[in-house]
Each structure stands twice: as C-alpha cells, then as structure tokens.
Amino acid sequence: MLLSVSFPSTIVRVADALLLAAGSYVLYNFFQTFHRRAKTTKLSGPPSNNWLLGLLRSILQGDAAALYEEWAKEHGTVFSVPGTFGSRRIVITDPKAVSHFYANETYTYLQSDIAKRFIESLVRSSAL
Secondary structure, X not given: OOOOOXXXXXXXXXXXXXXXXXXXXXXXXXXXXXXXXXXXXXXXXXXXXXXXXXXXXXXXXXXXXXXXXXXXXXXXXXXXXXXXXXXXXXXXXXXXXXXXXXXXXOOOOOOOHHHHHHHHHHHHHHHX
C-alpha cells in the first residue's frame, strides 16, 4: 500500500502560486540581463571569479581604491566590473566623462543634495 499524504487544497494552491511567481521573477531577470548585454557595447574588465558574488569578495578584502586604479590602468578609463548574480557594473574614471554623464543623465539618475555636492567637489578638484 502506498503512503499518501493529504494537504488542504488551499495550501497547495498558495505554494504553487508562490513557486510560479518566484520562477517568473528569476526568468524575467535572466532575460532582462541577457537583453541588456546584447544591446550594449562590450567593455573590457577584470574576469569574475564567482557568479554569485562577482568580485565583491576581492573588493572587500583588499584596498578597493588601489584595486580600481589597477583595473583602470589595465582596461582604460571606462571598464566593466562583474557584480553579484552575473550582473556587470560600469566604472567611469575619466573626470570629463563623469562630468558629461552627470550633465546628460539628469532624469534617470537622481541623487540627494549631499551626493551632488560631493560629486561637484570631486569633479572640480580633478579638473584643476
């Protein structure tokens, strides 16, 4: 005789709905990442040593500023760094390019007043 376990049908329906929602979310993010990568220019950058964490462990363990400076020397003033879950982060180190980016991306990148003042002081000091 087979062992049968009976669950109330509402619990199974809720579990099925949660599983379907989680699966849909993962698939949506996967295809969004793939589509975004297909549309953009491929940038050079350091290779990822972990799909889950990217280079987060390397950045947190060492001197992050020195690491980014080393990558800028190797890959140029604009490069891509592997992020968590296979994502990529674009790094811009050229002061004129950073200034141009902030001047033109006013609607898609909102910042607090403190962050704006900090960036202004960085751009002013490096432009001198």
